[in-house]
Amino acid sequence: MSSALLPPPSQTRLVTIVAHVDHGKTTLADNLIESNGIIGERLAGTIRYLDFDEEEQRRGITMRTSTIALRHFYTPVGNNNNNNNKKKKERETMVVHLLDSPGHVDFAPEVTTSLLLADTALLVIDVVEGMCARTHSILREAHAHSMKPILIINKMDRLCGELRLSLKEAYVRIRALLESVNAVCANMVMRSKLERLEQQQQQSSSSTSA
Template identity: 45%
Template sequence: MMDRKHNIRNISVIAHVDHGKSTLTDSLISSAGIIAEQRAGDVRFMDSRDDEQARGITIKSTSVSLYYERDEEKEKNVPYLINLIDSPGHVDFSSEVTAALRVTDGALVVVDCIEGVCVQTETVLRQAIAERIRPVLFLNKLDRVFSELQPSLEECYKIFRNAIESVNVICQTYKDEKLGNIEVQLFFKVLPYTGRVGFGSGLHAWGFTLRDFSRLYASKFGLSSEKTMKRLWGENFWDPVAKDWVTKNTGVFFKDGENDIFLKNGKLVRGFCQFVLHPIRTLYDAVMNDQKDKIQPNIEGTASEIEKEGH
């Protein structure tokens, strides 16, 4: 793999302290088969020094090589060699972050959903942009949002949106003017419907992007995957009466009362909340409550509900 230079990627994981970089890295390493899945998050594989293990923080940047395959347009199972660097999040070790960023192609920015963008998040983002490194955002600890905050689905969307907007504000604040205005906006901006924002839990080793759900729903809605991605974020609502997407949340009422999933207090539910968060949260609650009979029906539930509406 080292001889195939075009298929080598150097990625740095950067974030504020205790936002879950090392835990997320453990999950990625376990997916590559280097450590057992049961130990991911506890072993802290990248914290190789004794003082790092004792204090529970990353002090030195550490790298590991991972093998990955992905399906592309013209070829399936294309192999890649990913050199992943776990960098410190503490402000005292910012020099380690700079050293890591100067040998990487891209940066995975990890943000705690509950704490949001913090001081060191801005610092490491500024360092990445100074090195002209394109960031990709991962909103971590969704399990804590569901179990601790227990917000409504609309409140969950606002939490995610605020975190994404905060990251984009930082990217636009410290952008490199030499790249040009149009190029800068496209290069540094992270948006969910472009596939550059991930959601998940590093501790429980699960995550997704809107691209995953767009592939699931594209044939149901009769749209391309790219167009479906745009419908699953922002001011987009599925109208079961018109059987079409609308951009205004208008009140809709049913006589049969069988369409509660599409409505909330007489209004349409946002597409992201309805088709992404609702099945995940239902599945999460079923797993946490050990309701095995609800797990399998929920996986195919949302797709079947679309079919019931005649689409």
């Protein structure tokens, strides 16, 4: 992409996709790439576009972080002055540098690096598998870097196609997943607050004794 065509930093974002292995992270990346017309709709989810290494394609897993620049078109909100109500708002462009990081625990340092680089993260969770070991560790890392991931609940079709759940049962399953994610996040936030409070008390005690 030519530097002359790039928007200013205020309209540029680095977004990493993170997940436990096989939760659909690379498939999501394929579909986002398809939305920019880079690959066809039929190939999305099967081509594994960002797994460009021969070994990655052979094993069917992401082994190193790869990136691609995508364009996101949006209509700015706000500025609803009466004089502008009749005027059609022009769409603006945001360039999203999408990072597809590995899900397997053996490549955890790649995930750490992507979280340090990114402005935000898309946390993909298989609705059937739920919270797994890597999901917990990714949430801990994101919290340590003061990042609030965006939750993507994936593979919703498994609820009815594989588990044969009714609508009510599917709702209960999804709600339980949301509650478990929120519980983990709330626990980390509370623990951080308690640690800061303990440090403040220790500093106060040291100052008093001195």
